[in-house]
Amino acid sequence: MAKNKTKNKRIIFPNNQGGKIAALILGIIILIIVIWGSVIAFKKPSTKDALTDAANTKIETARVDVKTTNSKAKLYSNYVVGPNNTIHITMKSIPKSDTNSELWANNKYVYHRDGTKQWNYIKQNAIFSKVYSGYKKLYTAHDFSQFSDDAFKAMTIKANGFNGYLISYNGDNRDVIRGMQNTTTVAPTSNPQLTNVKSIKLRINVNRKKELTEMYYKVTYHSKKEGTLTLHLYDINQVNKLKVPSSVTKNAKKLDFKLK
The missing domain is CATH 2.50.20 (outer membrane lipoprotein receptor (LolB), chain A)
Incomplete structure (x- = not known):
């Protein structure tokens, strides 16, 4: 019975330690973002x-x-x-x-x-x-x-x-x-x-x-x-595909055009 009781026990962080760890991780992420943004701002080139x-x-x-x-x-x-x-x-x-x-x-x-x-x-x-x-x-x-x-x-x-x-x-x-x-x-x-x-x-x-x-x-x-x-x-250099539609090519009529 002792073994079963041990298995069924839920392991939790005492004194809401999990919440504190999550808050700490979030704070670190925010700090990194702020520092990274500051680096970009201070290192910006001239116009x-x-x-x-x-x-x-x-x-x-x-x-x-x-x-x-x-x-x-x-x-x-x-x-x-x-x-x-x-x-x-x-x-x-x-x-x-x-x-x-x-x-x-x-x-x-x-x-x-x-x-x-x-x-x-x-x-x-x-x-x-x-x-x-x-x-x-x-x-x-x-x-x-x-x-x-x-x-x-x-x-x-x-x-x-x-x-x-x-x-x-x-x-x-x-x-x-x-x-x-x-x-x-x-x-x-x-x-x-x-x-x-x-x-x-x-x-x-x-x-x-x-x-x-x-x-x-x-x-x-x-x-x-x-x-x-x-x-x-x-969309500079982002247009990867462009093709004349078949609805255009199959219905188009040829024009007689000669260079002089």
């Missing part, structure tokens, strides 16, 4: 160091959302760049216009449709390759070395959790605006004059290795005719 290194980020795949608003319309564009030069582009305007369209492309073919449901396709060629080099600028325009020292000083940097750092700015600083224009301009002639820009809101995320992970900026112009331009670059 110049972070952005100069981020400029070297090689972007192979990404997603880009672009929104333009003015006194006449709103235009939404979405670009997805996947592996092996596969691209998906959608454009939508409010009110609806001829700019509403969708495009898929890979190394062999370009598929396109406008406001209709009919898909058409042509073979890839030099002309379209040149056009796509312009689209590529949307997600590879991050040469932040274009910023001046005064622009770097105007921006702020802070720890973004444990993953990296956030560089931000919101205002009308001419140096920041000029630097961002030089960094992101697709073509020199397509960029509005500096005097036309009223303000800029900017957020740039980099990881602990100071590689670019996300970029957002919104440009507001003085004239309502020009309105605003917003660009959001994200």
Whole structure:
């Protein structure tokens, strides 16, 4: 009987010792988190160091959302760049216009449709390759070395959790605006004059290795005719799969297109 009584006895920590141990472990974890966060905060790079290194980020795949608003319309564009030069582009305007369209492309073919449901396709060629080099600028325009020292000083940097750092700015600083224009301009002639820009809101995320992970900026112009331009670059090197859907390829009609 003595043996059975011993077996049935519940072993507990006296004086709630288990709770004290659990509290001690939790306290240690919190202390480690606080120390680690402090190390990240104190060791954070300058905006110049972070952005100069981020400029070297090689972007192979990404997603880009672009929104333009003015006194006449709103235009939404979405670009997805996947592996092996596969691209998906959608454009939508409010009110609806001829700019509403969708495009898929890979190394062999370009598929396109406008406001209709009919898909058409042509073979890839030099002309379209040149056009796509312009689209590529949307997600590879991050040469932040274009910023001046005064622009770097105007921006702020802070720890973004444990993953990296956030560089931000919101205002009308001419140096920041000029630097961002030089960094992101697709073509020199397509960029509005500096005097036309009223303000800029900017957020740039980099990881602990100071590689670019996300970029957002919104440009507001003085004239309502020009309105605003917003660009959001994200999922950098995270688009692992992108394929032209079979619903597009099986219904597409070939267009006769000859280079002269």
